[in-house]
Amino acid sequence: MTARPGTAWAYGILVTAPLPLAVLCLGVGSSAIPWAHLPGLVAEGLRAAVDPAAPLSPAAAVVWDIRLPRVLLALAVGSALAGAGAGCQAAFRNPLVEPFILGISGGAALGSALAIAFAPWLPVPVAAFALGLGAALLAYGLARTRGEVPPLTLVLSGVVVSALATSLLSLVKFTVDPHRLQAIVHWLMGSLSLAGWPALATAAPGIAVGLGVLWALRWRLNVLSLGDEEARALGVNAGRLRLLVLAASSLAAASAVSVSGIIGWVGLMVPHLARLLVGPEHRRLVPAAVCLGGAFLLAADTVARGLFPFEIPVGVVTTLSGAPFFVVLLKGRKSPWTS
Amino acid sequence: MLKNPVRGFFSVGLSGAAPSRPFKSRVCSTLVIWHPTHGALAVRFFSGLLMTRAGRGRAAPALAFALALVLGAASPAPGAPGMGPGITVRDGFGREVSLPVRPRRVVAYEAYEILPALGVTDRLVGISRYAKARPFLHRLVPGLDALPAPGTGFSVELERLVTLRPDLVLTWAWRREVAERIEAQGIPVLAVYPRSVEDVLREIELLGRVFGREDRARQVVGRVRRTLRELETRLAGVPAGGRPRVLFLWGRPDRVAGGTGVQADLIRLAGGTNVARDLPELNPVVSQETIVAWQPDVVILWSNARYGPEDLAADPRWRRVPAVRRGRVFRAPRWYPWSPRLAALAVRYAAWLHPDRLPPDEAEAWIRDLHLDVFGVPPGPET
Numbered sequence: 246m247t248a249r250p251g252t253a254w255a256y257g258i259l260v261t262a263p264l265p266l267a268v269l270c271l272g273v274g275s276s277a278i279p280w281a282h283l284p285g286l287v288a289e290g291l292r293a294a295v296d297p298a299a300p301l302s303p304a305a306a307v308v309w310d311i312r313l314p315r316v317l318l319a320l321a322v323g324s325a326l327a328g329a330g331a332g333c334q335a336a337f338r339n340p341l342v343e344p345f346i347l348g349i350s351g352g353a354a355l356g357s358a359l360a361i362a363f364a365p366w367l368p369v370p371v372a373a374f375a376l377g378l379g380a381a382l383l384a385y386g387l388a389r390t391r392g393e394v395p396p397l398t399l400v401l402s403g404v405v406v407s408a409l410a411t412s413l414l415s416l417v418k419f420t421v422d423p424h425r426l427q428a429i430v431h432w433l434m435g436s437l438s439l440a441g442w443p444a445l446a447t448a449a450p451g452i453a454v455g456l457g458v459l460w461a462l463r464w465r466l467n468v469l470s471l472g473d474e475e476a477r478a479l480g481v482n483a484g485r486l487r488l489l490v491l492a493a494s495s496l497a498a499a500s501a502v503s504v505s506g507i508i509g510w511v512g513l514m515v516p517h518l519a520r521l522l523v524g525p526e527h528r529r530l531v532p533a534a535v536c537l538g539g540a541f542l543l544a545a546d547t548v549a550r551g552l553f554p555f556e557i558p559v560g561v562v563t564t565l566s567g568a569p570f571f572v573v574l575l576k577g578r579k580s581p582w583t584s
Numbered sequence: 585m586l587k588n589p590v591r592g593f594f595s596v597g598l599s600g601a602a603p604s605r606p607f608k609s610r611v612c613s614t615l616v617i618w619h620p621t622h623g624a625l626a627v628r629f630f631s632g633l634l635m636t637r638a639g640r641g642r643a644a645p646a647l648a649f650a651l652a653l654v655l656g657a658a659s660p661a662p663g664a665p666g667m668g669p670g671i672t673v674r675d676g677f678g679r680e681v682s683l684p685v686r687p688r689r690v691v692a693y694e695a696y697e698i699l700p701a702l703g704v705t706d707r708l709v710g711i712s713r714y715a716k717a718r719p720f721l722h723r724l725v726p727g728l729d730a731l732p733a734p735g736t737g738f739s740v741e742l743e744r745l746v747t748l749r750p751d752l753v754l755t756w757a758w759r760r761e762v763a764e765r766i767e768a769q770g771i772p773v774l775a776v777y778p779r780s781v782e783d784v785l786r787e788i789e790l791l792g793r794v795f796g797r798e799d800r801a802r803q804v805v806g807r808v809r810r811t812l813r814e815l816e817t818r819l820a821g822v823p824a825g826g827r828p829r830v831l832f833l834w835g836r837p838d839r840v841a842g843g844t845g846v847q848a849d850l851i852r853l854a855g856g857t858n859v860a861r862d863l864p865e866l867n868p869v870v871s872q873e874t875i876v877a878w879q880p881d882v883v884i885l886w887s888n889a890r891y892g893p894e895d896l897a898a899d900p901r902w903r904r905v906p907a908v909r910r911g912r913v914f915r916a917p918r919w920y921p922w923s924p925r926l927a928a929l930a931v932r933y934a935a936w937l938h939p940d941r942l943p944p945d946e947a948e949a950w951i952r953d954l955h956l957d958v959f960g961v962p963p964g965p966e967t
Binding site: 275306307310311361365368369419420422423427428431436439441443550555556 | 756
């Protein structure tokens with residue numbers, strides 16, 4: 246498929262946008278810190294990280310301990326969700342699919358709820374990650390019949406696993422006392438407010454591996470989107486490739502969800518947005534979706550934490566800002582996946 | 585007179601050793617407390633705090649430790665560097681934490697109705713956003729409007745919090761990650777979760793120790809106990825069959841105050857019988873059938889419940905409940921039960937349950953005197 250004129254520009258802007266945006270967002274927060282001071286403060290934080298005896302000024306503590314990990318985590322989570330979304334949409338050849346299609350969000354929600362309600366000794370990210378990925382595996386296992394995994398069956402089994410997890414979640418929510426219930430509800434809303442270096446260290450490896458695999462497979466995703474028969478004609482084992490793509494997407498999405506809670510809309514909308522901007526060709530779409538997802542969630546989280554007298558849930562910002570924007574783009578252009 | 589079994593510090597309960605049915609909240613609450621080893625791992629991971637603790641299988645030493653705390657034996661221990669001597673206590677998560685003594689910059693997501701009683705609101709540099717919605721607190725804390733509010737106990741806004749440079753954060757034991765994230769910034773956190781009237785009184789005494797106001801804390805606790813004692817004396821003649829059957833409802837009309845918790849204690853102190861006393865959970869959900877079968881004489885609604893007595897009266901399922909039939913459904917005043925005002929709540933409840941023995945006028949006078957002695961101001965018109 247040939248790129249429209251202008252998409253090269255769009256692509257260039259998309260993949261370079263996260264860096265300046267990160268610098269911009271690093272300067273936003275409740276305590277006024279001039280942008281000019283940022284390099285010095287980051288350097289101070291870096292020194293303190295290397296040498297625990299080095300002093301850390303309050304401003305440097307804010308930038309290094311609170312803002313920087315949060316900015317990086319927003320980038321990581323956003324890019325993971327969007328990249329996984331692009332991967333899943335390609336694997337299923339279906340634009341309605343999102344990274345949580347295999348029940349990752351339902352499983353992660355159940356895991357977090359179980360940890361909060363019954364197993365306080367278990368770190369919530371661990372439980373969320375384990376059950377999120379477990380749900381995806383279960384969905385895949387259920388869909389597998391005689392060595393084949395038909396995409397439609399896989400979507401349906403994902404729906405079944407999601408429903409199962411959701412009903413178990415309801416059961417947990419029903420049995421816990423109101424305070425723990427509040428904790429579960431807050432986790433489900435999705436937030437980056439507890440972001441710190443440990444959270445980043447928890448999520449980053451899975452996200453890096455997942456996105457790395459998707460990036461390496463970006464050529465083959467094009468083959469997958471032709472359909473299984475055509476893929477086979479081109480010498481590609483579509484079933485195995487799909488499994489690989491789904492595993493990578495699920496790993497990235499589950500890692501992201503484990504630290505952020507469920508932030509909806511990014512994984513569904515951003516791949517579409519990227520497709521509208523750079524076209525459906527996966528060599529560009531995957532990096533574009535990854536960068537746009539990171540930038541979008543970072544911008545949304547910065548609005549959530551910095552623009553109001555108090556913090557608002559980031560999921561509210563992503564949906565409120567993303568939905569109208571998406572509609573405008575959708576109306577203004579010919580849809581690229583129907584052509 | 586507050587018949588409290590050896591209930592551990594804040595949330596540490598005997599339930600740790602009690603055989604219990606699995607998958608009941610009592611077990612959960614127990615796990616919160618006793619689970620220690622892996623929790624400690626997480627704590628180390630996040631905040632680098634080193635702590636030793638008894639494992640789950642070794643509940644006895646932990647219980648002994650809790651007991652020691654109950655008896656007021658909080659041991660002096662070296663606090664964090666630069667903070668001078670501190671005290672070590674077991675918090676609402678069952679963790680052992682070191683607290684600074686005489687903190688000067690305190691952020692209170694909790695206990696904001698205790699600090700005024702101790703006369704230490706000048707140490708506040710931040711307070712829960714929820715606190716600002718309390719008219720009573722505005723009378724106690726001059727400049728409350730201008731006090732920064734770095735979020736709430738539910739949603740801590742870390743950057744705002746750290747910018748305030750607090751040397752102690754008071755919050756409630758809700759999500760351990762929240763406390764750990766704050767501690768990772770080198771800020772000590774005291775997270776509490778009182779499960780009984782005695783737990784609340786212990787919290788007041790603990791805060792007295794932390795703030796160097798032991799005498800005042802003793803006075804306040806003594807004053808609270810005096811009211812509870814007077815209440816007990818007044819209700820002493822109530823025959824066993826004369827205690828109204830009371831149902832306390834939380835945010836939804838099927839979540840009730842179970843056999844443990846501050847509300848359960850208050851109902852008992854007010855001369856009532858909690859219809860849900862046999863349910864060991866803190867706040868269980870029950871079926872409408874159960875409620876009808878309980879036949880409560882009085883229903884008390886949580887102050888923040890979004891439904892009122894009129895909603896119950898209009899609901900056909902509630903029509904046959906004696907309390908609704910006789911119009912004995914009351915909304916609790918917005919007095920914080922985790923504060924000295926729990927005694928005022930007990931008095932108000934008693935006036936509802938036993939108007940013949942404690943006429944409302946007299947009850948209001950008791951409540952007013954308690955407020956004057958503890959806070960220096962009357963309770964105010966707001967409920």
